[in-house]
Amino acid sequence: MNVGIVGLGLIGGSFAKGYRKNAPDCSIYADNRTRAVTDKAISEGVVTAPLDENTIALCDIIIISLYTDAAVRWLSDHADLIAGSTVVVDACGIKRRICREGNAIAKASRNGFRFIGGHPMAGTEKSGYDNSLDDLYEGASMILVPEDQSDSSLIDRAKELLAPLKFGMFVVTDPDHHDRMIAYTSQMMHVMANSIVKNDKCEFVPGFTGGSFQDMTRVAFLNPSMWTELFMNNKDYLLADIENEIEELGKYKAAIEAGDEETLTALLADGSHRREGLDIGR
Amino acid sequence: MNVGIVGLGLIGGSFAKGYRKNAPDCSIYADNRTRAVTDKAISEGVVTAPLDENTIALCDIIIISLYTDAAVRWLSDHADLIAGSTVVVDACGIKRRICREGNAIAKASRNGFRFIGGHPMAGTEKSGYDNSLDDLYEGASMILVPEDQSDSSLIDRAKELLAPLKFGMFVVTDPDHHDRMIAYTSQMMHVMANSIVKNDKCEFVPGFTGGSFQDMTRVAFLNPSMWTELFMNNKDYLLADIENEIEELGKYKAAIEAGDEETLTALLADGSHRREGLDIGR
Numbered sequence: 001m002n003v004g005i006v007g008l009g010l011i012g013g014s015f016a017k018g019y020r021k022n023a024p025d026c027s028i029y030a031d032n033r034t035r036a037v038t039d040k041a042i043s044e045g046v047v048t049a050p051l052d053e054n055t056i057a058l059c060d061i062i063i064i065s066l067y068t069d070a071a072v073r074w075l076s077d078h079a080d081l082i083a084g085s086t087v088v089v090d091a092c093g094i095k096r097r098i099c100r101e102g103n104a105i106a107k108a109s110r111n112g113f114r115f116i117g118g119h120p121m122a123g124t125e126k127s128g129y130d131n132s133l134d135d136l137y138e139g140a141s142m143i144l145v146p147e148d149q150s151d152s153s154l155i156d157r158a159k160e161l162l163a164p165l166k167f168g169m170f171v172v173t174d175p176d177h178h179d180r181m182i183a184y185t186s187q188m189m190h191v192m193a194n195s196i197v198k199n200d201k202c203e204f205v206p207g208f209t210g211g212s213f214q215d216m217t218r219v220a221f222l223n224p225s226m227w228t229e230l231f232m233n234n235k236d237y238l239l240a241d242i243e244n245e246i247e248e249l250g251k252y253k254a255a256i257e258a259g260d261e262e263t264l265t266a267l268l269a270d271g272s273h274r275r276e277g278l279d280i281g282r
Numbered sequence: 283m284n285v286g287i288v289g290l291g292l293i294g295g296s297f298a299k300g301y302r303k304n305a306p307d308c309s310i311y312a313d314n315r316t317r318a319v320t321d322k323a324i325s326e327g328v329v330t331a332p333l334d335e336n337t338i339a340l341c342d343i344i345i346i347s348l349y350t351d352a353a354v355r356w357l358s359d360h361a362d363l364i365a366g367s368t369v370v371v372d373a374c375g376i377k378r379r380i381c382r383e384g385n386a387i388a389k390a391s392r393n394g395f396r397f398i399g400g401h402p403m404a405g406t407e408k409s410g411y412d413n414s415l416d417d418l419y420e421g422a423s424m425i426l427v428p429e430d431q432s433d434s435s436l437i438d439r440a441k442e443l444l445a446p447l448k449f450g451m452f453v454v455t456d457p458d459h460h461d462r463m464i465a466y467t468s469q470m471m472h473v474m475a476n477s478i479v480k481n482d483k484c485e486f487v488p489g490f491t492g493g494s495f496q497d498m499t500r501v502a503f504l505n506p507s508m509w510t511e512l513f514m515n516n517k518d519y520l521l522a523d524i525e526n527e528i529e530e531l532g533k534y535k536a537a538i539e540a541g542d543e544e545t546l547t548a549l550l551a552d553g554s555h556r557r558e559g560l561d562i563g564r
Contacts, residue, residue, distance in 0.1 A: 121492040141489045171489035181490040184483045189494035192474065194553030195530040199523065201466045202556055207423045207453035208463040209562050210403040212471035215497040220557035224550035228543050235538055241481065242535045246528050248477040253524045256517055261510050268506035271476030274484055275502035280491050 001026040001161070004051045004062035004086075006074055008032040008041055010123065011091050012065030013132025015165065020046045021134040023164040029055040031074075037129050056081040061161040063118070065091040067229055072101045075115075084111035087158050089118040093182065094233045095145045095175040103147045116158050117145030117175065119182070120167070125221045139168035145175055183237035190227055191242060193220040283308040283443070286333045286344035286368075288356055290314040290323055292405065293373050294347030295414025297447065302328045303416040305446040311337040313356075319411050338363040343443040345400070347373040349511055354383045357397075366393035369440050371400040375464065376515045377427045377457040385429045398440050399427030399457065401464070402449070407503045421450035427457055465519035472509055473524060475502040 001023060005016045008030055016028050029051035032038045041047035049055060056062070056078055064071045071090050082088065088106065092098045099117040106115035122140035124131065142162060146154050149172055159170055173181075197220050205213060231238055255264040283305060287298045290312055298310050311333035314320045323329035331337060338344070338360055346353045353372050364370065370388065374380045381399040388397035404422035406413065424444060428436050431454055441452055455463075479502050487495060513520055537546040 121490065123492055140492065143490065169489060178490075181483060181486065184481055185487050185490045185495045186492060188478075189498045191531070191534050192478070192498065193494070194550055194557075195527060195534060196470075196474070197553050197556040197560070198530040199466055199526055201463060202560070204463065205467050205560065206562055207451060208403065208425065208460075208467045210405055210422065210468060212475070212501045213467045214562055215500055216471045216474065217557055217560075218497055219494045221554050222550060224547045224554060227550055228547045231538055231546060232541065232543060235541070239535060239538055242531055242538070244481055245477065246531055246535070248480040249473070249524055249528050249531075252473050252477060253521060253528070256513055256521055256524070259514065259517070261514060264513060265506045265510045268476055268504060268509055271479050272503050272506060274479040275475075275499055278479070278484070278487065278499075280488055280496055 001164075002055075002058045002060050003028045004056060004059035005030040005047070005065065006032075006051065006062065006071075007065035008037045008047075008129045008132075009065060010127045010129075010132050010136075011120065012063065013041070013129040014122075014134070014136035015063050015065065015091075016041060016046050017132055017134035018137055018165045022166060026164070027058070029059065032129075041129065053081055057083045059083070059086050061158075062086060062088045063091060064088065067226060068092045068094065068098050068233060069229070071098055072105075075102060075105050079105050079108070079113075080110040082109060082111060082113040084113055086113040087154070087161055088113055088115045089158060089162070090115075091118055091120060093119060093186070093230045095119065095178045097233060099145050099147065099175045114154050114157075115147075116154055117178075118158075119143040119145070119178065120165075125219050127223050135166075137165040137167055139166070141169045141171055142167040143171045143173060143178055145173060145178055149174065179234050180237045183234050184241050187227075187231060187234060187238050188241045188245065190219050190222055191231075191238070192245070193217050194222065196220065283446075284337075284340045284342050285310045286338060286341035287312040287329070287347065288314075288333065288344065288353075289347035290319045290329075290411045290414075291347060292409045292411075292414050292418075293402065294345065295323070295328075295411040296404075296416070296418035297345050297347065297373075298323060298328050299414055299416035300419055300447045304448060308446075309340070311341065314411075323411065335363055339365045341365070341368050343440075344368060344370045345373060346370065349508060350374045350376065350380050350515060351511070353380060354387075357384060357387050361387050361391040361395075362393075364391060364393060364395040366395055368395040369436070369443055370395055370397045371440060371444070372397075373400055373402060375401060375468070375512045377401065377460045379515060381427050381429065381457040396436050396439075397429075398436055399460075400440075401425040401427070401460065402447075403468075407501050409505050417448075419447040419449055421448070423451045423453055424449040425453045425455060425460060427455060427460055431456065461516050462519045465516050466523050469509075469513060469516060469520050470523045470527065472501050472504055473513075473520070474527070475499050476504065478502065
């Protein structure tokens, strides 16, 4: 199998390392803005050679792991070099724009390659190739966003090409539902973690923390410009979730303020019950 | 060493198992509302015998792991049976009331035992003896709250008696500072985790979650009546933190609503920087 990777950051680097580990015979071609990173990945034996005008046409799959703007630009610039048998998957965190543009570019391309939106539900609070992991995707969910959800030949081909990464599950959905869910499960978690540390007591917490503070602030450490782009591209859904959260916090506040133990216990029991019913092992 | 444990729940059970594991020769006496749990702990070889009018006087240390009301009642009911050389430590999550009452009961007791407030910064989202762990406290912080912070003989004696649990650090503070910090590091984390699942999308999250949603909702599953008591006993500080959090969330909301990328990036960078500077490995 020939794999193309565009962007060798945490996500792209982990794709490259995952293929190298589990499909050792595949050829991996990579393109990264800073050439030194590609060279390092080649010298480590992870990447075979640069992804360029000579190798793009060889790829069975091309995974684009760039910010949305850059992903659209790369795809647009290289579309006519991509073979008709190639499946192109992106890894952007928001899917409405990239899918609209990706599908349009694919259809207008010389050889008519196939595009499918992708979002691997895995990451760490670190970034960059040096922090990428060969098992980042093992057991994680991979969201696939085809233009047509009944296009099983495209979906099956994408799953087959992604099989070496050992994802725990594939979820197929549309761009709108993806963005609506991700606003909640990922974006709002980052807003909340990042907001929690905005408290005068924060610098004095060492010695006063058990597991919960660590868990709830882990993703406070993040890439500000990347998340700003993601949040702004998903404004409508994210705002609704932040508003809902503020409203919900207000309910606990009101019950505590009023000394209303019954209401507070009911609020806590409801939340506890909802969490207990969720099957979201990693 | 002779150890007394009052309350064989997650916290008390983990104290008993930790002593049994690391100080195998010690005698452990336990008192639990439901006698069957004590019997089980005895049959497992964790507990030596019941903590009662015959064994209370033998204890070098007595650890009370009950809700505040019940802890005060137990201490008051048994104060005159406790030897003058005994150190009594509680494990309540809030310290102002228990320390005030514990210190007063100790002073008025027949033999003049010593009381010191305690709060082990460890736990899991589960409860009960069956979920208790023999290594729950290893590496964790143990907060000690003596009436007089310059009373080094009491503090040193407590540390010595608690040494078999292998805490990673001891923090000595006063009840007010403890309650102020815990409102933030523990109580507010539970309010937030519990509130996050109050979203219409919650039941649809499987397949759309990476690590952050799991981490941030782990402690949403909790004991509603225990946390209600803790929150109500720390109303002033907890309310201030919830209000602060609502205000901080509003800043992200305003920046996103206004499409103000610069402000949003600055908010995220500030949070990221604060988290990066925190040395709170578990």
